[in-house]
Amino acid sequence: MASVRLVALKALHGWSIMSSSSLCNHSHSLLRHRTHHHAFSIRPFSAIMSPPSMAVLYDHHGPPDTVTRVVEVPPVELKETDVCVKMLAAPINPSDINRIEGVYPVRPQVPAVGGYEGVGQVHSLGSAVKGISPGDWVIPSPPSSGTWQTYVIKDQSVWHKIDKDTPIEYAATITVNPLTALLMLEDFASLKSGDAIVQNGATSIVGQCIIQLARNRGIRSINIIRDRAGSDKVKEKLKKLGADEVYTESQLEVKNVKALLVNIPEPALGFNCVGGNAASLVLKFLRQGGTMVTYGGMSKKPITVSTSSFIFKDLSLRGFWLQKWMTSDKAKECRKLIDYLLSLVCEGKLTYDMELVPFSDFHTALDKALGNLGSQPKQVIKF
């Protein structure tokens, strides 16, 4: 079915398809690096060209499983400060899906290559690149659009060198989810060892990271998961990661949720990635003057708050969006924080489930990421 779609799109747009060997000469604005020299312009003898690249492209917004196709994009000449990176791995994050759907507030202009983070190995360099050598492992940091392709060419300033001992699936995914967890834990309240946090959606990757990052700092975590078959196993797994308490939503249908807390202080900080009732439960656990940070809305339900929660309980409700943080002054800390998170990975203090999938199975991985094949671990494309 995918191939029928791809052939139809090829006819429409003139892009070469994975199964085709013809090179594309149709210029698209997105592939700046590959099209900024016209095919017939005069080129210095010494020009360094990237290899042709296979990319997951979408020409318009819509359901990712119908608008994306794998195409070959032609070689481009590297500018003086460009670095050409052979990608090793890149994840399919929910925000990647939202960007393709066109429902994300900031998104690349179409046509665009999917993906926003990943890891690769330096393949070739522009003549003025300093401090990066072929063979180095690098990640785009801050993350940057277009990582779902075999070769990515971006300015040297985009790339952050990392340790080659890092497992590629962690190097590929360290920014979007673990950095979100770390920043939310640090930026909204001044927590000290012995304090507590509460979160819903605790099985998400951000949720798992929050549990582990909190434990690492001596912060207790109260975790809310949805009711599901096998919730006992899920609880056990989260407790192994360091969760202090794990409750299903139905367990919290009690008059006073705080009465459940034994030897854990009332949390000053809560995280919500679900909305609806699960958000109300986070609010119920929070202590006087506490803050709830919303970073997702998996239930697609809004957050409902009583007047007295604001006036008498003095709660603050905030939001967190990594992409906005990346445009703030604080973003200069990004690489230091990434290095810290990768060091935790290497020490075995930060772990989460992923499935590495060959690039050739991209559309199966996408189906899994879309939830079409039931609950699945995070899909990470291996190029």
Place this chain on the structure above:
Amino acid sequence: MASVRLVALKALHGWSIMSSSSLCNHSHSLLRHRTHHHAFSIRPFSAIMSPPSMAVLYDHHGPPDTVTRVVEVPPVELKETDVCVKMLAAPINPSDINRIEGVYPVRPQVPAVGGYEGVGQVHSLGSAVKGISPGDWVIPSPPSSGTWQTYVIKDQSVWHKIDKDTPIEYAATITVNPLTALLMLEDFASLKSGDAIVQNGATSIVGQCIIQLARNRGIRSINIIRDRAGSDKVKEKLKKLGADEVYTESQLEVKNVKALLVNIPEPALGFNCVGGNAASLVLKFLRQGGTMVTYGGMSKKPITVSTSSFIFKDLSLRGFWLQKWMTSDKAKECRKLIDYLLSLVCEGKLTYDMELVPFSDFHTALDKALGNLGSQPKQVIKF
């Protein structure tokens, strides 16, 4: 009807009723100043006694029009630093009603005398009082429970001397509503001349104060009122106070409320005292990164917020409660701010509707304050 009730309560509790001249000898914990010396204890010859006082008392929580009664409380001996104040005026605020109903989180122990702010004239002094003289006008600052009585005895530290030229209805009401308006305008965002705020419940006293305090600082105000008969007159009145724009809720049933704003910047700060749809309208007007402060919930409906308002629009939702602010470090500014607000009143820059009602008509004023007699101005008891 009221007198039947009062007689019945008299029989139950043994307190003397307004119509009765018998003095009460039943000791109640609330009337600390009046009961801390037993009637038969030995008293120094020079002891200064307060006059007997008529007070609005409630013995238990419940509907204010059934649980309150006017009683005479006996003279007490003034301690060295006590000041006895003959009350001139005190308002009936919604929070006074909530305290009597027992739904307010912080409330005096019953039995208690109603009221929380007011103005009075110094009647007599304990022997060690400094800086206050008989005849001075004073207000309890921070405000303090039990102002609904003809003589109030409190420590000298409670009383703040004010100008005798102040109209008593403003002196009596300057703290709870105008100070709330001033603090909310100052403490949640750094606004400068030309900036804008948005609020619902704009006809409330806090709302009217916000309009005038904002105008005084060159801050534009966008005001939302409920749909009602005569809304054009209400709009005209608020515009006379300095409102830049006034909309009824139904006027804002449009796709993009911000398109209505001409020559007014998107507001960074919003105030909500209604909840429900009126709160959602405030959120819609707010600019990226804006803050909504909730200080009331007149519709008794909760506040509903989309996930994207937090993540992508970066809104913050907070609450304000004057009684909590009064316990904070910032409360040491209270009297300076009160003096500033009273100076605005004297300059004609701060005005709001009130009705002065003789103490003998207390239960009619209470009925009006409870909304039993339709829309009424703020009721202020004149002693």
